[in-house]
Amino acid sequence: MALNRRIPYEQIEGWLFALPEWKARLAEMKDQMSNIPGLTQKFELVAIHGKGSKNEAILHEVIRRLQLREMEIPLLELKIQVLEGAIRSIQPPERQFVADRYTHRLSSQDAMEKLGISSKTYYERRRRILERVYFFIGGDDSILGLQDEPLWEQP
Numbered sequence: 001m002a003l004n005r006r007i008p009y010e011q012i013e014g015w016l017f018a019l020p021e022w023k024a025r026l027a028e029m030k031d032q033m034s035n036i037p038g039l040t041q042k043f044e045l046v047a048i049h050g051k052g053s054k055n056e057a058i059l060h061e062v063i064r065r066l067q068l069r070e071m072e073i074p075l076l077e078l079k080i081q082v083l084e085g086a087i088r089s090i091q092p093p094e095r096q097f098v099a100d101r102y103t104h105r106l107s108s109q110d111a112m113e114k115l116g117i118s119s120k121t122y123y124e125r126r127r128r129i130l131e132r133v134y135f136f137i138g139g140d141d142s143i144l145g146l147q148d149e150p151l152w153e154q155p
Contacts, residue, residue, distance in 0.1 A: 012130045015144050016102035019083055026076050029068050079144050086136035094129050101126075 087098055101111045112122045137144055 007131055007134055009127070009130050012134050013102070015083055016098060016133070017105070019080065020103060022076055022080050026073065026080065029073050029076070033065060033069055033073070075143075075146065079146075082137050082143055083133075086133040089136050090129060090132055094125070094132070097125055097129060 087095055090098070097111070097115065100106045100114055101108070106114060108122065112119060115122070117125070134142075
């Protein structure tokens with residue numbers, strides 16, 4: 001590919017390395033969400049039986065979980081879908097490269113040995129794969145560039 005702009009290879013690799021962590025974090029967030037009905041009921045009971053003042057810790061937890069449901073979970077789900085779509089769009093040998101290097105976290109040397117390729121071939125393949133992923137996800141305008149850390153922190 002002839003390019004006039006710099007491809008952020010390290011950033012793309014960071015996303016690929018982060019994918020398993022994103023999936024684990026998403027599962028954890030969804031698990032946290034399963035406790036909202038009881039927590040909300042407790043929040044209301046505190047207001048009724050606590051002389052009208054709602055427990056601050058419960059209030060912060062309800063707000064935090066609403067933020068998870070409305071903003072953080074949908075954004076993380078979208079980022080995972082986009083990156084997994086990019087991985088599915090590349091050829092099977094390239095997907096194997098991505099799995100070995102980024103999912104299984106093999107070192108470059110171990111990945112070269114497992115794939116039976118030279119250093120030159122490895123780095124050419126790496127460059128080509130990262131460029132394809134980058135353009136599939138939308139380049140500079142990708143959703144993957146958006147921050148997915150919590151936007152609201154408890155005190």
